[in-house]
Amino acid sequence: EIVLTQSPGTLSSSPGDRATLSCRASQIVSSSYVAWYQQRPGQAPRLLMYGGSTRATGIPGRFSGSGSGTDFTLTISRLEAEDFAVYYCHHYGYSRRITFGQGTRLEIK
Amino acid sequence: QITLKESGPTLVKPTQTLTLTCTYSGFSLTTSGVGVAWIRQPPGKPLEWLALIYWDDDTQYSPSLKTRLTITKDTSKNQVVLTMTNMAPVDTATYYCAQGIYGANVNWVDPWGPGILVTVSS
Numbered sequence: 001e002i003v004l005t006q007s008p009g010t011l012s013s014s015p016g017d018r019a020t021l022s023c024r025a026s027q028i029v030s031s032s033y034v035a036w037y038q039q040r041p042g043q044a045p046r047l048l049m050y051g052g053s054t055r056a057t058g059i060p061g062r063f064s065g066s067g068s069g070t071d072f073t074l075t076i077s078r079l080e081a082e083d084f085a086v087y088y089c090h091h092y093g094y095s096r097r098i099t100f101g102q103g104t105r106l107e108i109k
Numbered sequence: 110q111i112t113l114k115e116s117g118p119t120l121v122k123p124t125q126t127l128t129l130t131c132t133y134s135g136f137s138l139t140t141s142g143v144g145v146a147w148i149r150q151p152p153g154k155p156l157e158w159l160a161l162i163y164w165d166d167d168t169q170y171s172p173s174l175k176t177r178l179t180i181t182k183d184t185s186k187n188q189v190v191l192t193m194t195n196m197a198p199v200d201t202a203t204y205y206c207a208q209g210i211y212g213a214n215v216n217w218v219d220p221w222g223p224g225i226l227v228t229v230s231s
Contacts, residue, residue, distance in 0.1 A: 001172060035217045037156075044205055045156065047219035056219065088156055092209070092216040096169045098146060098158040 002026055002091050004101035012109040019076040021104045023089030028069050033093040036065055036074045039103075040085045048087075049074065076106075084108050111135035113145070113206050113222035120228050121196050127227060131189040131206030138184050139164055144209035145189040146218050147180065149202040157202075161209055162189055196229045203227075 003026040013019050023034070031052030037045040047056040049065040052072060062077040076083055089101040117129035131145055138145060147159040160180040161169045170178050179192045189206060207221040 032214050033216055037219075039156075044221040044224055046221070047217055050217040051215040054215070056217075090218070092211075092218065096144075096161065096163065096167065096211065097171075098148075098161065098209075098218065100148075100156040100158060102155045 002029060002099050004089050004091055004099055006089055006101035006104045008104060010105045010107060012107050013079055014109045015079050015081055017079050019079055019106060021074040021087050023072045023101050025070045025091060029091055029093060031068050033091055034072050035090040037088045037090060038085050111208060111220055115204055115206050115222045115225040117225060119226060122231050123197055123229060125196050127193045127196050129191045129204055133187050136208060138182055142211050144211055146207050146209045147191045148205045148207060151202040160191060198229045201229045
């Protein structure tokens, strides 16, 4: 079973900053099966990125994804107020099973 | 437009069986590559995947909860049902259903329903 470990647990940043969130898999996985989700308080999660680096419909260009092997990154180039939320990485591979990371809380400094 | 919505009891007693229904629209669960997943989130805690059912009737379960879960579908009603036996207070959580896309090269789970908060208490 693949385990995803996200870091940091909490990231304190200011609007306009660049934020880098990490996700490490317990074994090598294909980036095709890595996705990222955003969850704002009181809301259901929504898909940000899939296939490791493809933005979902309606997601602004300041969000980007990268990585390979066991290490994956979500980068937000210039933080806006609406970006302060919890972010989850996710693996959904050929096994047809799903794993989520434990999340990174992005908070306003 | 694809929508999903969870329904069921919001309060269950310890040892009882929880039955939740996901009613979806805007897609067919008979289309190749389509599934419906259940995911839960205890208050203040991370997301936890529970189960997934696919267009081809395949079912997958979280290894840690497999013995307690059953997922079924009724495509004539556009519904997916999750049952969880022997509920305990630690099972208190918001339960979400979501569409799963199992593609040729990429997979994802989206969109999600609004969720239903289930509290386990005597």
